[in-house]
Amino acid sequence: MKDSKQGKKPGLRARIKNGISMPIAHKLVLSFILVSILSTAIFTYTGIRLMANRIVAETQDRIRNDLNAAREIYTGEARHINDVVRLNARRPIIQEALLNGDSENIENDLINVKESEALDFLTLTDEYGNVIMRTNFPYHSGDNLAEDAVINTVMNNKVTVNATTIIPQEELQAESSVLAEKARFNIIDTPMARPSTKSEETSGMAIVSASPVFDDGQNLIGILYGGLLLNKNYELVDKVKQTVFQNVVYKGKDIGTATIFQDDVRISTNVLNTDGSRAIGTRIAEDVYDVVITQGEPWMGRAYVVNDWYITAYEPIRNVSGAVIGILYVGILEQKYLDIRNQAVMAFGIISLIVILFSIGLSYFLSRSISVPVHRLVLASKELSNGNLDAKVEKTSNDEIGILADSFNSMANALRERDDQLKEFTRRKFMESERLALIGQLAANVAHELNNPLQGIVTYSHLLLERNNIDNPTQQLLQKVVVQANRSRDIIRGLLDFSRQRKPDKTLCNINNLLQESLSFLENQALMHNIELVTQFENDLPSIVIDPSQVQRVFINMIVNASEAMNGNGRLTMTTRRFSETDSIEIVFSDTGTGIPEENLEKIFDPFFTTKETGHGVGLGLAISYGIIKEHGGTISVESEVGKGTSFHIRLPISTDTVYSEDGKPA
Numbered sequence: 001m002k003d004s005k006q007g008k009k010p011g012l013r014a015r016i017k018n019g020i021s022m023p024i025a026h027k028l029v030l031s032f033i034l035v036s037i038l039s040t041a042i043f044t045y046t047g048i049r050l051m052a053n054r055i056v057a058e059t060q061d062r063i064r065n066d067l068n069a070a071r072e073i074y075t076g077e078a079r080h081i082n083d084v085v086r087l088n089a090r091r092p093i094i095q096e097a098l099l100n101g102d103s104e105n106i107e108n109d110l111i112n113v114k115e116s117e118a119l120d121f122l123t124l125t126d127e128y129g130n131v132i133m134r135t136n137f138p139y140h141s142g143d144n145l146a147e148d149a150v151i152n153t154v155m156n157n158k159v160t161v162n163a164t165t166i167i168p169q170e171e172l173q174a175e176s177s178v179l180a181e182k183a184r185f186n187i188i189d190t191p192m193a194r195p196s197t198k199s200e201e202t203s204g205m206a207i208v209s210a211s212p213v214f215d216d217g218q219n220l221i222g223i224l225y226g227g228l229l230l231n232k233n234y235e236l237v238d239k240v241k242q243t244v245f246q247n248v249v250y251k252g253k254d255i256g257t258a259t260i261f262q263d264d265v266r267i268s269t270n271v272l273n274t275d276g277s278r279a280i281g282t283r284i285a286e287d288v289y290d291v292v293i294t295q296g297e298p299w300m301g302r303a304y305v306v307n308d309w310y311i312t313a314y315e316p317i318r319n320v321s322g323a324v325i326g327i328l329y330v331g332i333l334e335q336k337y338l339d340i341r342n343q344a345v346m347a348f349g350i351i352s353l354i355v356i357l358f359s360i361g362l363s364y365f366l367s368r369s370i371s372v373p374v375h376r377l378v379l380a381s382k383e384l385s386n387g388n389l390d391a392k393v394e395k396t397s398n399d400e401i402g403i404l405a406d407s408f409n410s411m412a413n414a415l416r417e418r419d420d421q422l423k424e425f426t427r428r429k430f431m432e433s434e435r436l437a438l439i440g441q442l443a444a445n446v447a448h449e450l451n452n453p454l455q456g457i458v459t460y461s462h463l464l465l466e467r468n469n470i471d472n473p474t475q476q477l478l479q480k481v482v483v484q485a486n487r488s489r490d491i492i493r494g495l496l497d498f499s500r501q502r503k504p505d506k507t508l509c510n511i512n513n514l515l516q517e518s519l520s521f522l523e524n525q526a527l528m529h530n531i532e533l534v535t536q537f538e539n540d541l542p543s544i545v546i547d548p549s550q551v552q553r554v555f556i557n558m559i560v561n562a563s564e565a566m567n568g569n570g571r572l573t574m575t576t577r578r579f580s581e582t583d584s585i586e587i588v589f590s591d592t593g594t595g596i597p598e599e600n601l602e603k604i605f606d607p608f609f610t611t612k613e614t615g616h617g618v619g620l621g622l623a624i625s626y627g628i629i630k631e632h633g634g635t636i637s638v639e640s641e642v643g644k645g646t647s648f649h650i651r652l653p654i655s656t657d658t659v660y661s662e663d664g665k666p667a
């Protein structure tokens with residue numbers, strides 16, 4: 001069945017496996033950008049977080065201090081009232097007036113004290129809390145203040161009491177309608193404020209002090225009771241704003257604000273409504289109320305005050321019995337710190353952007369500095385592979401790419417040199433073979449021409465020798481003629497063999513047998529008598545297709561050369577084996593003869609190269625052998641060490657078409 005996916009583009013997985021083909025420069029730029037964006041993002045995030053946390057911590061510290069300062073101002077005021085009331089209660093004039101019952105005497109005096117010390121009321125009662133004298137018009141007297149918590153405490157404990165207290169409307173009314181009116185205001189709804197059913201506030205909150213008046217016998221004869229109504233009294237909060245926040249204005253708004261709450265309602269504040277009026281009558285946020293009023297704990301944090309976000313601190317104001325009746329508040333406009341934070345974020349953002357842009361530039365530059373030389377290398381290697389061996393790469397740096405460029409250039413150089421050498425070698429070889437062909441031609445002609453006359457010389461000198469009537473010296477001379485003529489005939493035959501372009505007459509042959517046969521031809525010769533012959537034949541060599549007489553000639557040449565090199569004394573080892581690498585049969589002739597000097601190794605296969613004395617060697621044996629082996633598609637090579645011996649390796653290919661068994665029949 002045919003694969004249904006055949007012909008489709010490779011899938012994503014395959015593409016990923018093969019590597020997405022993206023230029024190296026893009027990969028570098030991309031990874032650089034990723035790294036820089038990631039690190040800058042982390043850097044920016046942590047930087048902003050740290051900075052924001054720092055700012056929050058700073059502002060909380062500051063607001064805590066500001067609240068302390070505000071409390072200090074508040075208690076300072078309370079102390080002042082306390083001092084005024086306490087000191088006046090000790091004045092003999094008061095004591096006398098109480099003892100004598102003539103309060104008119106001190107009326108002006110106490111009015112003066114109230115005015116000069118900026119109190120809202122200063123009232124004298126007897127030891128039972130009955131009002132003897134008031135300093136506010138219309139100077140009501142005769143009512144009883146024993147129910148008032150502060151007066152009550154003084155009556156019971158006979159000590160000065162200094163406290164913040166809630167004064168009910170009737171008591172305020174008794175004091176003066178002006179005061180009652182000052183305390184009263186409507187409750188206003190603001191966003192996020194605590195919901196309430198009340199629409200009006202009629203009681204008042206005051207910082208008060210009540211001090212006992214004693215007679216000389218330390219008996220309580222009266223109480224002096226003075227105080228400052230906090231409702232719509234802005235002196236305290238403005239003093240806080242001035243001393244703590246130095247009246248600093250930020251974007252048209254007071255940076256710092258202070259407020260005094262009566263329960264949950266602002267009775268004295270410099271927080272402003274949108275219309276610019278003081279936010280009197282507005283109420284606290286519910287969550288803050290729960291903590292400060294209900295639980296009696298201070299509260300610190302972001303809060304929405306009237307119509308802006310502030311960083312705030314609230315703490316409870318308690319009455320004489322410790323119950324929470326109000327709150328002291330300070331707040332700093334959050335906007336300023338938001339702006340600082342935003343500026344910091346902006347600065348961080350800009351820095352990050354610059355860093356990213358810079359790193360993009362840098363990565364582009366760096367990647368180019370890598371990719372451009374790599375690209376050049378790629379181009380040069382393409383040129384090289386197309387055959388231009390003059391291809392070169394310019395070295396532009398000393399780094400690995402520089403080293404690569406150097407290596408490339410030296411590789412190209414080496415290739416060029418090799419190429420030149422190869423060209424020179426083939427040229428020489430070509431000339432040599434031309435020369436050899438010429439020599440061969442010449443030799444063949446000369447040999448052919450000389451063959452017949454020489455044949456005549458041999459025949460006639462034999463005929464002469466056969467005559468009986470020749471004397472001894474003549475016979476000796478004739479014998480020399482025969483020897484030399486035979487020798488000349490041998491040379492001529494060699495020459496003819498060498499030059500003859502005879503095609504080999506090939507049949508299936510077993511190399512081991514052929515070699516054994518060649519040995520038996522020579523064994524009986526005198527030169528071989530003292531030579532140890534060692535044969536190491538591999539047993540099941542396949543038979544191969546060769547011209548047996550030609551190959552035997554090669555073997556005989558090898559054995560004779562070895563015997564001559566050993567001067568008839570030594571060991572000749574003949575090895576046959578299957579050489580699987582080139583699928584051929586290898587025949588090795590190793591002797592322990594004189595060896596061949598290095599400088600001769602190249603020449604021994606040349607025709608007429610011989611080191612043997614004249615008359616002993618023509619120098620054609622190896623040249624002919626070489627030609628025969630080549631004709632058979634084989635190789636012949638030599639290894640030699642002077643003084644130790646020589647090994648000739650002959651390799652003849654096994655026919656790949658047919659594999660033959662040992663007995664010569666196809667397997």
Ligand SMILES: Nc1ncnc2c1ncn2[C@@H]1O[C@H](COP(=O)(O)OP(=O)(O)OP(=O)(O)O)[C@@H](O)[C@H]1O
Binds near residue numbers: 562563593
């Ligand atoms: N086994 C060997 N050990 C040492 N030298 C050798 C050996 N075989 C060949 N040679 C060297 O190679 C030369 C050439 O050998 P080659 O057989 O071609 O010629 P030759 O033996 O000198 O003469 P001939 O034509 O009679 O064979 C020899 O003269 C000899 O110097």
Ligand SMILES: [Mg+2]
Binds near residue numbers: 557560
């Ligand atoms: Mg020879």
